[in-house]
Amino acid sequence: MLTKRQEDILRLIIQNYTSDEQPVGSKTLMESGIEASSATIRNEMKTLETKGLVLKTHSSSGRVPSLNGYRYYVDHLLVPNTVSTEEIVTVKHAFAKEFHEINEIIRQSAALLSQMTNYTALALGPEMSDRKLTGFRMIPLNQRQVVTIIVTDKGNVQSSVFTIPSTMKLHDLETIASIVNDRLLNESLLTVYHRLRTEIPMIMNRYFQSTEGILDVFEHLLSQAFEDKVFVSGRMNVLNFEADQSGTNVKQLYDFMKDSEALGQLFASRNGSIQVKIGKEIGVDLFENMSMIQANYEIENHGLGTIALLGPANMPYAQMYSLMNLFKDELAMTLADYYKGLDHVYHL
The missing domain is CATH 3.30.390.60 (Heat-inducible transcription repressor hrca homolog; domain 3)
Structure with a gap:
């Protein structure tokens, strides 16, 4: 575990790097609220580097987060942001329309989430193996x-x-x-x-x-x-934050993002409410520098559904975590209301 100051430094490195994608030095950390000398801060950053939580770039004395650093941040330091009023209104308005089938609701959720984040969004409806x-x-x-x-x-x-x-x-x-x-x-x-x-x-x-x-x-x-039907929106957004833009890698990404069966395998683990997978935890070599936030929801008597975001490892986790929580709740309520309407029709 880290000391309180080391955790504060790691948190601020991640927050600053997420904001401007520039290596973070001791001066920036002092300006961000770390009450210590430049020498002390540099020593603490060296300790974080030794622990594999930050990396030193060749062009500066500043540090950038490592994938292990993001993992530590998500597990120990993440405090979700408050969702903005604008985001709440946008999501609620989108789910307030009249829907004519389940797949339309699932498809809409993926499209809206991708539009709001500029990431790739994936949505999987409730499991219904007992349907007739x-x-x-x-x-x-x-x-x-x-x-x-x-x-x-x-x-x-x-x-x-x-x-x-x-x-x-x-x-x-x-x-x-x-x-x-x-x-x-x-x-x-x-x-x-x-x-x-x-x-x-x-x-x-x-x-x-x-x-x-x-x-x-x-x-x-x-x-x-x-088969579970995965709806995907913003498939090629992954190219916007993939460092390797070689022709071979782009083709592999393109082919993978067209493969619904392969995309469905990203949801192998559907335990818990919100999960964050970073780098190799996603289970796909092509996404080793990316992260996926997966939010699961359950509809009574109708099974478990999932919505997920695939984006860069330096995504703003606090903001995305809150947005995913909002999405899963609104999606679950919309689906529950739709099922109630169906049940009412069938019992007339």
Whole structure:
């Protein structure tokens, strides 16, 4: 552990560096309120450097925080800021609009958070493995392409465009939709997922000489319905604070940020209310100089959701921590109200 003065110096180094991204020297620390001589402050900074909490740059006698320094700050020194009235009004206004589906609320939260911070925002809705299939439609776009739409009792809509097999005719779509609606409607998705692998293939064989490609489409669509859907806004903002701008690294970042499955893995740990992961703690080498603040929320009877910010390691943690706390509370209330509305409709 550090002494009180060492903690004060570390806190002020981080706050000043976050503000202007310039190495912090003893003079700045004296001006910021450290009551000690320049020599004493330099000795304390050398101690912090020895402990791996700050780094000395080659161009100045000032220090900058290390990733371990940020970790210590978050764990021991962080005092969340008071959220501004303007931020509260902005967030509440955004969530006060009328929403038509769950995914719209989740998508809106990610877009607004990214807009307010200029970082990358990720949002994951509540887990609903017990949801039921309440609607299934197949709509032709042309002679070969079809849109399939799945609707669940929790307000989720999942659509997918696919190309039908060459052996299949458009009028066969009505037969497929009838089979699904007659046998799977109002069943839990877990049951639907199971029956698509057991009962439905045998039934399809009664109606079609070949089911090649058809069952693969169903499996893909239902797999998507089961997967946690990550909404991402400001994907390429990560390039604004990534030091390595080489062509190879930019391409790797771009490819990763397009991979929803990979992004979902960032939420591997969803314990606690607000978590801060710094550098390698994120679990992705591309983000080793970044930080992620993850806020989890729970909707009674509907599961756990998450919203997160991916930004530079020198992000203003006190400000972002408070903003994330506001976001998760407003998002949770909005979703809870939406679910109550659905429950009211279903019980009429």
